[in-house]
Amino acid sequence: MQHIQQSVQRLGMSLSNSLPSVLSSLNYAPTILDAREALIKNGLTKGNNRHVNAYKKLLPDTLPPEVFDWCVGLLLSDATLQKNISAKNPAARIKIQQSMAHRELIEVTQELLKPWIFSIGDKSQTMLEIATIQHKAFLPLIDVFHDYQTPIKASACVYKKPQPSIKDHLTPICVAAWYMGDGNLAGRACNFHTEGFLKEGTELLAQLLTEIYGWETRVIDAGYSDYLGHSMHMLQVRSYSSDEVAKVLTPFMLDSFKYKIPLPRIRKKRAPLCG
Structure with missing residues (x-):
């Protein structure tokens, strides 16, 4: 195990001890979490309305390193990555689906990405789905999965090709x-x-x-x-x-x-x- 730790550290990776330690170390600003709860409570989370747009300006521009890596892992599996190629406000989001039996994965993902996710949706009687809001914090994920040789269409899913x-x-x-x-x-x-x-x-x-x-x-x-x-x-x-x-x-x-x-x-x- 020691040689693995040395290899990970040599590559400049962040090395956490466990998933619980990552969850407990999250330190999202209370003002952001309070604003999120207010949007949910008042039913203002649907669409790209002015309230959501104002909320997005409160969010950090980057994801915490462990959360970013979690997203990379989800995208290596079944999650999809969608980009809004607006020249004025480029942004991206990820969407994840899992069976009801694996609700725990959906719930932990929501906790890790709490400022960017408002709710868990029932895709069907057997499937759950969550999607983040469109935000610039997810744009660096595209560099990990896209070679830019294939143009990305507006609001289209990114064709995933690990880089x-x-x-x-x-x-x-x-x-x-x-x-x-x-x-x-x-x-x-x-x-x-x-x-x-x-x-x-x-x-x-x-x-x-x-x-x-x-x-x-x-x-x-x-x-x-x-x-x-x-x-x-x-x-x-x-x-x-x-x-x-x-x-x-x-x-x-x-x-x-x-x-x-x-x-x-x-x-x-x-x-x-x-x-």
Whole structure:
């Protein structure tokens, strides 16, 4: 574990001890939280009205580092990133959906992003959804996921293509959010469902996880193709690294997701030699 901490610190990453410690260290200004509650209480959160626009001016221009990394993890899974390309007031927002069974992830995300989220919505009888307000604090996320070779249309979802700069944000809280949102156990191996990315993006992520954490990773065939007939791929952290994965991710995993944590490897004792 010490070599992982040294690697993370060498890369200039912020290293928190656990998700509870991140939550307890949030220090959003009381004036902002009071203004948020007033908007909610008076039913003034719908649309881009003058009250919401005035509220946005109270918000910090940047997200706290751990919160930003949490957002990167969500975007590596199923969250979407939308940009408003208004020349006057450029802004972005993220939207997250999860099943009712994983309500805890939605609720913690709301707590981490409290100034930027007003409520949790019921997408359907089985799905929950939250969306942040459009704000400039989310614009730097685009640099992590977009190469700008594909133009972003007005108010359109950003086509996610992980960039090399994502290396600075693959902290334990980021990888935990990613794994909770879109990962599963395969025996003792950990699969990250990266089928939404090009193979080269998945290969980049596998390389970075190995570089940062020393995990043994590989890119595997997902077993199906897209509508154009292209094979889909996902990232797998092999079972040899499962104990290290558990050490890194467990402090940031929510209770309802701990079933995804690989169990410790049982090392068989050699039988004593006879004679």
